[in-house]
Amino acid sequence: MADWTVQYEANELPDAATPVWTKGGDATTIEISPAGFLHVVSSDAMLIYRRSVSVSDATGATYEARFKVVSGQTRDYPGDEINAQICLRLDSDRAENGEVNLVIYSDSIILYDDPTQYYEMDTTDDYHTYRITSKNGTINVYVDGILRLTSTTGYTTIPAEGFTFEPENLGVAGIETSWDYVYYRTDGAFGPGRTLAGSRSTISSRNKIIDREVIESRGKI
Numbered sequence: 195m196a197d198w199t200v201q202y203e204a205n206e207l208p209d210a211a212t213p214v215w216t217k218g219g220d221a222t223t224i225e226i227s228p229a230g231f232l233h234v235v236s237s238d239a240m241l242i243y244r245r246s247v248s249v250s251d252a253t254g255a256t257y258e259a260r261f262k263v264v265s266g267q268t269r270d271y272p273g274d275e276i277n278a279q280i281c282l283r284l285d286s287d288r289a290e291n292g293e294v295n296l297v298i299y300s301d302s303i304i305l306y307d308d309p310t311q312y313y314e315m316d317t318t319d320d321y322h323t324y325r326i327t328s329k330n331g332t333i334n335v336y337v338d339g340i341l342r343l344t345s346t347t348g349y350t351t352i353p354a355e356g357f358t359f360e361p362e363n364l365g366v367a368g369i370e371t372s373w374d375y376v377y378y379r380t381d382g383a384f385g386p387g388r389t390l391a392g393s394r395s396t397i398s399s400r401n402k403i404i405d406r407e408v409i410e411s412r413g414k415i
Contacts, residue, residue, distance in 0.1 A: 199380050200245065200357075202398065203374040204232040208243040219278040221361065232373035236362035246389035247380065254329025254383030255353075263317040264370035266300035269394075273350055279369055283358040284326050284378075293350045294328050296335055296343075305333065308348030320375055321360040328402040337385040 200213060203225060207217035219242060225237035234241065249255045259282055266280060279297070286292040286324035295306035303324070315322075315337065325336040337345035357378045363370040 198377045200378055202376040203326040204375050205230040215245055218242045234371050236367055236369040238365045238367050240363045240365050242358055242360040242363055243357040244356055247381055249286040249355045255380050256286045256327050257378045258325040259376045260321055260374040262321045262372045263300050264372055266369055268301045269299045279362055279364050284328050285355050287355055294326055294333050296326055305345055305348035307350045308345040311343040311345045313342040329383035333338045336386055345369040
């Protein structure tokens with residue numbers, strides 16, 4: 195089993211990590227909590243972190259993040275339109291449209307460009323693992339290891355290839371999230387591996403500072 199291309203463990207600020215994530219915007223709170231999680235409380239400015247890397251649609255890519263929505267908005271706020279606030283974006287070199295945009299609300303997740311694909315869940319009750327795979331024009335989204343969304347039309351035009359996580363991208367104050375990790379790999383589209391159930395991604399609460407043995411063991415999928 196191969197390694198992830200990049201593993202951001204969220205125990206240091208993304209724009210201080212190695213490799214670095216480029217920061218855009220700001221927030222009221224951006225800190226590492228005593229337990230070793232990236233803690234963000236949004237202001238009236240957007241906040242995004244991006245890694246600009248080459249992503250081949252023919253080869254496929256896998257993008258996974260584990261985090262908790264501490265305080266967020268429901269999918270029907272402020273109206274029926276989809277408001278992309280907490281997002282995970284995977285951008286490939288797909289000829290016409292290559293961006294996958296997964297939007298996470300407090301009560302559901304949805305593909306921004308294929309609103310028929312949504313899954314109702316409580317994203318505030320615990321940390322959840324969200325995995326996106328994209329290859330040859332097919333998107334799959336897994337939540338805690340279970341396939342929840344799939345689409346061949348949920349793409350949009352992209353500005354550049356890469357991976358982005360966005361604690362808040364509309365300038366709405368008071369959106370609060372706690373991030374455990376953000377991983378990606380650019381060598382294929384892989385569903386959850388057999389080690390997922392035994393990884394620390396299934397542990398609801400812990401102190402990452404002292405949980406070194408499990409941290410070291412989670413480098414493979």
